[in-house]
Amino acid sequence: MDVGVIGQAAGLFAVTNVDDIVILALFFARSAGRRGAGLRITAGQYLGFLAILAVAVPAAFGATLLPGSAIGYLGLLPLALGLRAAWRTWRERDGDGEDDTPVARGGPGPLEVAAVTFANGGDNIGVYVPVFATAGTDAMGVYAAVFLILVAVWCAAGRFLATRPFVAGALSRWGHIALPVVLIALGLVILAEGGAFGL
Structure with missing residues (x-):
């Protein structure tokens, strides 16, 4: 196995997925x-990244599954999830703070995380x-293997950041606001950069 290819794959993954850690x-x-919740988030991250590879690998062989003009519309996924999270936060501010939905009880589900990962990976596909x-x-097989190993590292890094006292304190105080804002902003950026709706 070529160490140079492994290094290139690790570097490419890190550069294209920095925003995923946040x-x-x-x-x-x-x-x-x-x-x-940790298992559901990790499973969702893997599902989303496998979907990215499922598009990028065949496209590299010339079997383009997703036309370039459609990439921008992937921004609708995080935008919708962000608006949903914002609505839930708004609804909870006057209530007792208890939301009995399954997502609120157990955190985000794997499909929600996967949708955000895949939508955020639209630009990754263009690079990969x-x-x-x-x-x-x-x-290509080495790249895919290294990427899938690093998904676990990214999940561990995200969890590590979320459990640091300073970061955890800030996220627990502002996370209910930050998550919808980040998802909505991410969706809008993907829509704008992809030229969706003529933006």
Whole structure:
């Protein structure tokens, strides 16, 4: 196994997924103390990243599954989830603070995390396709393996950040506001950068 390819894969993953650590930290902070939430977040991150690879790998072979014009519309996923989270936060401010929905009881579900990961990875697909196409089949397998290993590292880093006293305090105080804001902003950026709706 070529160490150079492993290093390149690790570097490419880190550069294209820096923003995921912040989102993961917010998910972990909002789910603190909820049984099984960490596993659901990690499972969702893997599902979302596998979906990114499921598009990027065939596209590298020339079987483009997602037209370039559709990438921008992936921003609708985090935008919708952010608006939903904002609505829930707004609704809870005058109530008793208890939301009995399954998401509130157990934190975000795997499909919610996967949707955000996939939508946020729209730009990743654009980067991965040419790299995979020029790397060749063997190197592409190394890239995919390294990426999947680093997803676990990213989840651990997000959880670590969410449990640091200073970060955890800030996220517990402001996380219910920060998560919707980050998701809505992420959705709008993806829509704008992808030229969705003529933006």
